[in-house]
Amino acid sequence: MEAMASFKRNSFDAGPDAELVEKARRGDRSAFERLVQIYSERIFAMIYARVRNVQDAQDLTQEVFIRAYKNMAKLQEAEKFVPWLFSIARNRVTDFKRKKRFLFFLGSPDDVLPEVGRSDEEAGGQTALDGLLSREFWSHVDAFSAKLSTGEKEVFFLRFLDQLKIPEIAQVLNKSQSTVKTLLYRAVAKFESDRRLSEYIRKEEVS
């Protein structure tokens, strides 16, 4: 798992390759496939943090890249590729959650509950203990994010879980940078005052 985290850290640091994006915009399929290789884990992680189901996250990641590929011509500036990709992912997650809520009203709650299930542990090659720890971690994250408004939560997740920069977050959310900073400031103040999540993480890292 550590190797996986290392791989993800590296891919998170990779900036948008303007030349690749430009080629993909002109319809170069192999250039786009290279972009998929670079960003798929990152988009998957972003979606997983919001839907908490490996299969759903995988399907949504697939959809995000297909949509991106079909609409590459609409991307105006190559350097905005990352926020553009994240905005597609965010929209897909929103649609997915809306659909889940609709299914819930229709009476099929089995599909609705976001949780790390046994299938996720198997799909991710996790042991039962790993699965248990993951559930505990995400439940702490949920408990903390329940204290945030929708805007604060979005901004906080995009900044500290997905590692986007403030201008990128502003593009993803279509908000001004000052609005993003205000929301982020409020969220971080709540994170700082509520020590439970950070204490849990610290304990977990020690053990």
Added chain:
Amino acid sequence: MKKQESLTNCSQKACQQLFEKVMDPAVNSNGQPAGCPECVQAAKALESDLAALHRAALRHTPPMPGPVRLPVAATPNRPLWTLGFKPVLAFAASLVLVFGLAVGMGLLKTSGPPAFSGLKGPELAGLPTGEDVVEGYSASQTGILGLDYLILAGEMNLLNNAETDQEDSFFEDFLDFIAPLAGDDPLLQGRILQKETSHV
């Protein structure tokens, strides 16, 4: 930036910048802003906690079960004006072909009276009736239209076998419609009379 909730009780601008830098490393990129020792320590702790949160989220995110694969059939959507001349020409040619076929097969009438479009009375079918026809159409057109009705009525076998109210209604509509069409044509007049008599 408008401060909504305080991260520190310290009112020094440098200390506030410290926390802003935690949230956005691009702020004050010339170096770490100086601040009071307490704030420096608090900002470092916060930065460390947020970094730990990111690491933990990565640890607790399972790897993707499989790579993302673009379907072979997936192609980028491109605006029409970027497609070049050939596809536009092909599209225009196909439009002309479809229109030409439609006209050729009689699906679209380019002149003359409208075609009969259903097994209903003339009014229900949206056709002109009675004197409208006589005034608006030439003798040959009304004759053709009248004969169309005759053929239709013959096919439906209604003239001699009107058994239901609906069929009676159709027959009355038919006579109202066809009578003015006959005009001075003795052949048509005779035929209408014959049909009317046989129906009664």
